[in-house]
Amino acid sequence: MKEYRVEGLSCANCTLEMEKEIRSLKHGDTATLSYNSGKLRLDDNVSLEDVQRILRKDGAFLANPPVRPHSHDGHVQEEHSHEGHSHEDHEHRHGTTRRIVGLLAASTVLYLVALLAGEELAKSTEIVLYAIAAILSGHTTFLKGLKNLFRLKFNIDTLMTIALVGAASIGDWKEATLVAILFGLNELLEGMGMEKARKSMETLLQVAPKEAIKLEDGKEIVVPIDRLRAGDLVVVKPGGKIPSDGTVVHGRSSVNEAAVTGEPLPVDKAAGEPVFGGSVNNEGVLQVRIEKAYRDSSLAKIVHLVQEAQETKTPTELFINKFAKYYTPFIILVAVLVIVLPPLLLGGDWNHWLYEGLAVLIVGCPCALILSSPIALVSGITRNARNGILIKGGVFLELLGKLDTLAFDKTGTLTKGEPHVEKTVVYDKERFFEVAGAIERNSSHPLAQAVMKEVERQGLEIADADEIRTITGRGISATYRGKTYWLGNEKSLEHLTLPDRVQADIQSLKEQGLTLVLVGDADRVLGMFGIADQVREESRAVVAELHRIGIRRTVMLTGDHAKSAEKVAKAVGVSEYAANLLPEDKAARVQALASDGVAGMIGDGINDAPALASAQIGIAMGKGTDSAIETADVVLMQNHLGKLPEAIRIGRQVNRVIRFNLGVALGLKLLALLLTIPGWLTLWMAILSDMGATVFVTLVSLTILIQPKKKAG
Template sequence: MKEYRVKGLSCGNCAQMLEHQIQQLENGETAKLSFNSGKLLVDERVPLSEVKEILKTDGAYLVDESDHHDEHTEHDHDAHDHSHGNKKMYLMLGTSALLYALALTLDVQVAASTLILLYLTATAISGYTTFIRGLKNLLRLKFNIDTLMTIALIGAISIGEWKEATLVAILFGLNELLEGLGMEKARRSMESLLKVAPKEATKLENGNEITVPIAKLAVNDIVIVKPGEKIPSDGQVISGKSSVNEAAITGESLPVDKSEGDPVFGGSINNEGVLHIRIEKAYEDSSLAKILHLVEEAQETKTPTELFINKFAKYYTPLIMIVAALVMVVPPLLFDGDWSSWLYQGLAVLIVGCPCALILSSPIAIVSGIARNARNGILIKGGVFLEQLGKLDTLAFDKTGTLTKGEPYVEQTIVYDESKFFEVAAAIEKSSSHPLAKAIMKEMSRRGIEAKSADQIETVSGRGIVATYEGAKYWLGNEKSMGHLNIPETVQSSIQQLKEQGLTLVLVADDNQVLGMFGIADEIREESRSVITQLHRIGIKRTVMLTGDHHKTAEKVANAVGVSEYYSDLLPEDKVAKVKELADQGVVGMIGDGINDAPALATAQLGIAMGKGTDSAIETADIVLMQDHLGKLPEAVTVGRRVNRIIRFNIAVSLGLKLLALLLTIPGWLTLWIAILSDMGATIFVTLVSLTILIQKKNQP
């Protein structure tokens, strides 16, 4: 499949028809033409000349990326380009409007033939491309907006409605221009996200600095990133210190300090110091490349609402044509109506048959919603997931690494022998990489205790460690590792007390007694409680915590963060079963870290992963929070709900204005200019309302 950029698509409905025609070509069955992104995917075997001819019928054309579509090529097209910056279209519409104003001013002062000439010239200047396309479509019996407008123009001129025909041609041209501008604005917002990718990198080779395209970088290459430059791909700092802006990946504007050994993401910006970075991924495998690819793909997916609108539009236009024919013939034949008046009314009804505003109800809102969330570091893999996000009523959370940091810390200590307890614990845990050992060593560091080294360290699986320190033997681990002792009731009581608080215990003992114990907990994220509160406030009915931890730990975290319910002691398959059970009662989103929660994420109607760019998170979920916290989740849900609300509102406005125009035929009040204004008004309105999704106040999260 080859990808081409297409310009000049006049509307979503037209793009759909062009796609259908390209699919009829030999080997063209898999062709996809997206109005949202202005891109065409087509099999390389399909003759490009035939594709160009099909596009030309709607005034669209392929952009030659290799030549950057130079000006000469652009002027070779006989049809206007609806994209932003088309001076020719502005000039044509401006000239037509001036001629129309001149004709209105001279209405009673010049001969009728002069007025007709002015009106005809104005109509031809602004409407000739529509007229040519419409005639071609009429000969093929293909009925789209151009065909309807052409029939209406011919009919209006044939009954002497010169003034109305001219106004319709000008307004239709303006409508098409504004429609193109609206979609282009949403596309540009999306494209501005895609420009964050760096183009070149400074590679260190045999002591020399050479500039290479990022596509040429290989794993283990060393690159130098100076202040203000973009980091070319994912890697690790091998020397230098600086702060880095990771907004392109995470949406977080606050810089992150980096020094030797720290990971960095491609596309992030180095602020002040010079960094030497070892590349760990070729650019196409980097987090940024995957994000940009997924953001581009997200524009192509059609939501259930869009599919319904497109299906509805197929039947809507022929139905309006039948209604128009009935309006033209029934009143004169059955009720002695005036043929000329009812022919005029029928022509006006034809214009109401344009489904452009209706088809535009969804795509601009969807692209705007995806772009807005991507700007905040929230990666939504398609419009269908954005729509689903707006429908959520239940959110299930994994505990470890999601509501908590996934980093154990010492919450309580009970000491029976001050002189030995900390010193022995530090010596035994010093060389261990176990998460609980790291928590204990962090506590030792906080207390300023220097760790010496223990001897003959022996690990007993599932229990703890036996070690020798300064000639004496010591035990460190859970209660089961203290089997050599007769633990007194007071110590037993303390153990029970800490366990009831949901803490994990690490005891330290010698030959005779317990020296003390650590009560270790998984640190709750600072933002978890406020996020849960916000989610309830914006209408999420149920927040559910799912964890493999035991009941007391789960209860403690659930109470601390404020979830509405929790389930503990769950195996991965139990989480899947619980998500299925919740899905039977509402629309469920499951949030996890994208690594051990993959089955549950896949089972939920919407899988949401947090991961700060981890591959597994990006690949597993439908939505990825690129930060390593939940802070932006409520805003993502709010944007999803707003998009759904705006789409419903747009559909109501589009159909409502058309219904109102059709009702005006009953007393015979519908005019050609009211008909075109009903469609134009709806188009402008749904475009502007959809673009408001992109607006983000500076103080918003």
């Protein structure tokens, strides 16, 4: 398969027709043409001459050369091909637009001359002026419609051709010309609207760097980004883009990561800290060791996913396309009945009702209907991507807008996933911290690290413990300064009879939802740490905001014990919680939630994979980790929940706009059709109802791209 950019796609319905024609070519049965993204995928064996012929009939053309779609290095090739031919394609596209505008302008001038000087001109001269004006603005529609008519293929061009020929045949040249001009203007505005949405998406995707400064034997060499490999050392100068994911090895600077995370504030970076490809280095010079070839970087995956998201069709789009297939023949039938029944049954004037029938045909143009969804979806996907929120397809954007139940993982999602000592109970101050530090200082366990942070605060000089032995399910035993000690949960001190005071302290810490780490020797308990996972600062505000925007159930799912789960649930304000769950239990709970509405699951994309996969919509967070991007339907590229309500709001706005657009498109057409009952519908009213609906739904859809200004303070 090869992928091509197609320039000049100005009509959603025409794009569907072109796709059908291309699929009828030899080897073309797998071809796809996306109006949303302007991309054509073709089998290598399809004749490009035949494809160009089909496209040029509608004023579209292939932008060469092709790229291999979604291959590992495809994005880079696509960017290079775009760079190499952007000027030529730009000129071609704008040349086509200028030609259309010029023809419409000439048609309008001729129309006005004929209209204003009509009484002073001979009838034949007046007709010639109208005819030339109609031909200038409507000749492409007429030629396509005539071919379709001979093939009994009824689409928008066929309907307009019948209407134009019919109006001219009954001597209504003035209205026939006005219809041709308005229809040409309508197609131009429709194309410009979709082009605006595509341009917004293209601007977003142009954040990818093209070249890198590679260090080889101490020399700086500029290389194309696709030549970088893991382990290469690159120099990133102030204002330059970091070429791929890596680690800073030398230098200090602030880095703008908005291209990946959507966060506008720069992040300070120094040696040893990770950086994302596509991030912009603000001031200092950084040396970065590349850890991934660009094709495997977070930014490349974002670009790939956003491109794919444009091309997926939602259930709403599929329904509209299917509806349009039956809608057009239905309109033709209604037009025939309008022409025939009143003269036959009510003695009406044949010429008048032929005129009314032609007007009904124009009302039947399905442009506004088909356009009511794609621009809104592309705008929603683009705006979310700007915010660092990846939506893997229009279908998931629609679902996000319908979400009413949201399940959360606890650790790493509502909490930071970084245990800290919240409380200490000390019975032997001289030995408690020293022994704990000696045993835990070389451990990488998260609980051990929390203990060590607390021990380091005491400022003690600590030696290593000896004979460290792990006791499965209990803790550790070790020798320190010639004496044996135990560290772990209550079971690690089963050799002791605990005094009432110690038992009371243990119970108290447990009731507070803390995880216990006890330290003791052969005779007594020295003290205990009460460890908790710190709740994220934004969690409570985010959960409250989700409830405020209409998420009726928020559920926390965790494998932690009930007391700890209860404590976090109360702290963040979720509606309900479930504790002691295995991964498969979480998945079952999420499936149960889906039976009562549209349910989503949000987790870190690693240990929550079964639950994310089971949800109607899986949402992962975690600054672009590979597992997060691959597992979920929606990815929050930040390492927090702050932008989740905004993503849901955008999904709801998109759904509202699509419903509104459908209502406007169908409503204006219905209103126009009702005017046929008393015989008041005119050709110019019909074209204005279709044109008005098309332009209106386009403008309304583009409002989704507008980012609301944040209130001060």
